[in-house]
Amino acid sequence: MKSDQFRRYGHQLIDQIADYIDHLEDYPVQSHIKPGDIRSQLPPQAPEHSESFDAILSDFENIIMPGITHWQSPNFFGYFPANHSGPSILAELLSAGLGVQGMLWLTSPAATELETHMLDWLIDALGLPSFFKSTESGGGVIQDSASSAVLCALLSARERSSQWQSNHLGIQQHLVAYTSAHAHSSVEKAIRIAGIGSDNLRLIAVDENHAMRADALAHAIKTDQQNGLLPFFVCATIGTTSTTAIDPVNTIGPFCKQHDIWLHIDAALAGSAAICPEFRWLHNDLHYADSYCFNPHKWLLTNFDCDCFYVKQRSNLTQTLGVNPEYLKNTATDTGKVFDYRDWQIPLGRRFRSLKLWFVIRFYGLEGLRSHIRNHVELSQQFSEWIDAHPDFELMAPNPLNLICFRHRSDNIFNQKLLETLNASGECFLTHTQLNKIYALRVCIGGTYTRKQHVQKLWQLIQKTSQTLQTT
Ligand SMILES: *Cc1c(COP(=O)(O)O)cnc(C)c1O
Numbered sequence: 001m002k003s004d005q006f007r008r009y010g011h012q013l014i015d016q017i018a019d020y021i022d023h024l025e026d027y028p029v030q031s032h033i034k035p036g037d038i039r040s041q042l043p044p045q046a047p048e049h050s051e052s053f054d055a056i057l058s059d060f061e062n063i064i065m066p067g068i069t070h071w072q073s074p075n076f077f078g079y080f081p082a083n084h085s086g087p088s089i090l091a092e093l094l095s096a097g098l099g100v101q102g103m104l105w106l107t108s109p110a111a112t113e114l115e116t117h118m119l120d121w122l123i124d125a126l127g128l129p130s131f132f133k134s135t136e137s138g139g140g141v142i143q144d145s146a147s148s149a150v151l152c153a154l155l156s157a158r159e160r161s162s163q164w165q166s167n168h169l170g171i172q173q174h175l176v177a178y179t180s181a182h183a184h185s186s187v188e189k190a191i192r193i194a195g196i197g198s199d200n201l202r203l204i205a206v207d208e209n210h211a212m213r214a215d216a217l218a219h220a221i222k223t224d225q226q227n228g229l230l231p232f233f234v235c236a237t238i239g240t241t242s243t244t245a246i247d248p249v250n251t252i253g254p255f256c257k258q259h260d261i262w263l264h265i266d267a268a269l270a271g272s273a274a275i276c277p278e279f280r281w282l283h284n285d286l287h288y289a290d291s292y293c294f295n296p297h298k299w300l301l302t303n304f305d306c307d308c309f310y311v312k313q314r315s316n317l318t319q320t321l322g323v324n325p326e327y328l329k330n331t332a333t334d335t336g337k338v339f340d341y342r343d344w345q346i347p348l349g350r351r352f353r354s355l356k357l358w359f360v361i362r363f364y365g366l367e368g369l370r371s372h373i374r375n376h377v378e379l380s381q382q383f384s385e386w387i388d389a390h391p392d393f394e395l396m397a398p399n400p401l402n403l404i405c406f407r408h409r410s411d412n413i414f415n416q417k418l419l420e421t422l423n424a425s426g427e428c429f430l431t432h433t434q435l436n437k438i439y440a441l442r443v444c445i446g447g448t449y450t451r452k453q454h455v456q457k458l459w460q461l462i463q464k465t466s467q468t469l470q471t472t
Contacts, residue, residue, distance in 0.1 A: 001053075009053050017089065021072070024449060028426025029073045031066065038067045069429070074449040077458065078431040080241070080269045080403075081446035085301035087363035091356035092303055102350050105338035106330045112339055115142055115354035118361070119308055125366055126274040126294075129287045132310040134339070139314040141344040142306055142353045146268040147186035148346060149293035149309035152317060154190045154233055157262030157290070159320040161232035176224045177233040178202045180212035180247060182240040184266060200229075209398055210245035210435065212236060214252050221259060233262045238282055239270025242433040242442075243397035243405050246270070246282070253288025265292045268307070269446075272300040273377070273401050276370045290316070299402070299446045301372060302360050306353055309344075318343040376402045379455045380445045386459050392466065396440040405433065405440045408466050412439035421465050428458050 041063045071082050102111030119140025123132050132138040143149045154177070159166055161175060175196055179187045181203040191201045202224075205216045221231045234256050236247040249265065256263040265286060271294020273279040286292060293309040296302035311317050322343035324333070332338050342348045364372070380402040387393045387406045396405040407415050419432055419441055431442050445455060 005053070009057075012057075021449075024070060024073045025075065027068075027070045027073060029070050029075050029429040030423050030426065031069045032424070032426075033067050038063060072448060073429070074447050074451065074454040075428045075458065076447055076450075077443045077445065078429045079442075080298050080444055081448075082297060082304050083299060083301045083446070083448045084303045085360060085364075085448055087359040088301060088303045088356045091359035095352040095355050098352060100352050102352055103342040103348050104328060104330065104333065104340045106332045106340075108352065109338075111352045111354065112341060114358055115341065116140070116339060118354045118357040119310070121361065122308055122357075123310075125361075126271065127280045127283050128274075128292065128310065129289070129312075131287075131312050132292070134314075137314065138310060138312045139317075139339070139344075140308055140310045141317075141341055142357075143293070143309045143345060144305040144307065145186075146184065146266055146293050146295055146307050147189065149291070149307050150184075150186050150235060150264060150266060151190040151193060152309065152321065152345065153235075153262065153264040153291040153293075153311070154194050154196075156311070156316045156320040157233040157264070158194055158196070160262065160316055161230060161260075164319060174229050175232045176200045176202065176229045177235070178204055178217055178220060178231065179235040180204050180206050180237065180240070182206055182210050182212075182242050182245055183235055183237050184241050184268070187235045187266075206245070210240060210243045212247040212252065214248050214255065217252060218255055221255070221261070225259075231259060231261050233264065235264045235266055238265060238267035239401065241269075243435065244270060244399070244401050244403045245397065246400065249285035249288060253285050257288060262290045263288055265289045267292065267294045269295065269298045269403075270401055271308075272296060272298065273373050275300070275366060276373050279373070279377075279401070296357060296360070299373065299376075300360070300369060301364060301448060302356050306356065314344070321345065323348075376445045376450065379450070379452060380404055383443060383445065383455055383459065390463070393462075396435050396438065402446050403442060403444045405435065405442055407438065407440050410470075414469065415439045415441060417469055418462075418466055421469060422461060425461070425465070427461055 070076060072084055100108040100111055102108045105112045116134045120133050123130065130136060132140060143152065158175060177191055177196060177200065179201065188198055188201055192198055202220045204220060205213050207213050224231050234252060236249050236252050238246050253263060267282065270282055274283045289312065291311045293307055295307045297304040297306040333340055341350055380399055384395055384399045384404045387395055387404065392409055393406055394409055396407055408418055416439055419430055423429055433440050433442055443458065
């Protein structure tokens with residue numbers, strides 16, 4: 001592609017994205033195409049000859065767009081949000097334009113140093129313990145996802161607990177890990193990948209607020225120790241995926257310390273809220289953590305993918321994941337004075353992701369990011385008051401931040417039907433969870449463009465739809 005062609009289509013595409021953002025509400029939130037509908041419109045084989053860019057764009061519009069679920073719609077309330085924003089999109093474009101691969105400090109010093117600096121900025125902005133700073137024993141690194149973060153934490157814990165001997169011994173069969181029954185599925189996936197085995201992951205019971213029971217954890221650990229097993233890893237969650245429950249790190253933490261167990265804290269969604277002083281209590285007990293992560297790509301206006309992962313001892317991570325083959329050796333690495341982030345993650349190669357954090361933080365300022373969070377928390381409190389005050393509905397879990405779990409006071413089948421009907425309308429998108437076998441609807445208010453009128457409209461829709469369903 002010649003540069004004049006790139007320029008012309010580039011301008012056109014930016015216009016197209018801006019128009020898309022302006023008209024997000026015109027699209028049905030969820031794509032309702034059938035499985036196979038997209039592929040059936042694509043040629044079975046790749047083209048032998050060059051095609052015009054106009055033809056590609058036109059197929060994008062006609063074939064791809066109907067198969068898009070509009071995550072950036074202000075009426076998207078499903079799962080957890082995946083914020084984008086202008087400065088973040090532009091930084092992503094710039095990163096693609098540079099096309100750098102930042103596996104080593106040497107392969108683009110700015111990519112590494114900006115990342116280290118952004119992760120240090122966020123320590124102060126979120127009130128994280130200062131031992132996570134690059135200027136102390138710890139450090140932060142951008143992972144693609146919270147799933148990769150927990151895997152890196154788990155592997156480091158595995159190595160530490162085998163006194164860095166696992167290269168000689170193979171995987172230890174007697175290691176046991178713990179997390180709550182409401183922890184994210186990525187913990188179990190990491191356990192399987194790390195060769196620990198799902199049977200050696202204990203899913204600890206939760207209390208009436210769906211938070212891990214510290215007494216049940218202590219009991220499980222003691223029992224395993226008595227049976228000659230080695231408890232080595234606990235993952236606590238600040239803001240679980242089902243209900244944003246908050247595990248009691250203030251009691252789990254000291255216990256892990258006492259038994260020399262690695263404590264990873266997963267605050268994928270909720271961590272972002274700590275940018276506001278009034279929500280900093282979320283991070284009160286983080287000084288017990290060996291590692292911690294949160295996702296700016298969920299609720300902090302930064303495009304997927306961007307998970308900020310911190311470790312207390314960066315040597316734990318680099319001893320576990322460090323490699324130095326001949327073809328990557330260089331004098332900068334040899335000095336020991338630079339970070340080579342390939343040693344802080346699973347893959348070798350890495351994107352220049354800190355650029356989007358830098359753009360976002362500077363464009364909005366911490367104050368702008370705080371009001372983004374505050375608006376959503378306030379709207380969530382309002383929404384939960386409406387639910388609570390209505391005789392037909394009930395809240396199913398506490399709502400400390402921006403997720404409301406609720407149900408209609410009838411059976412599971414009715415609630416499932418309610419969700420399906422709401423989503424089929426195209427006017428909104430919600431997801432669900434199960435709490436003690438009871439089907440609960442989840443409304444997460446955290447979209448980049450979600451404002452009061454969207455939440456009001458959602459509440460009207462929910463009331464109207466449930467009334468219609470009741471009379472049919
Ligand atoms: C969303 C979420 C994850 C997984 O996030 P990815 O970054 O997509 O891997 C992990 N833990 C919790 C608590 C989450 O809410």
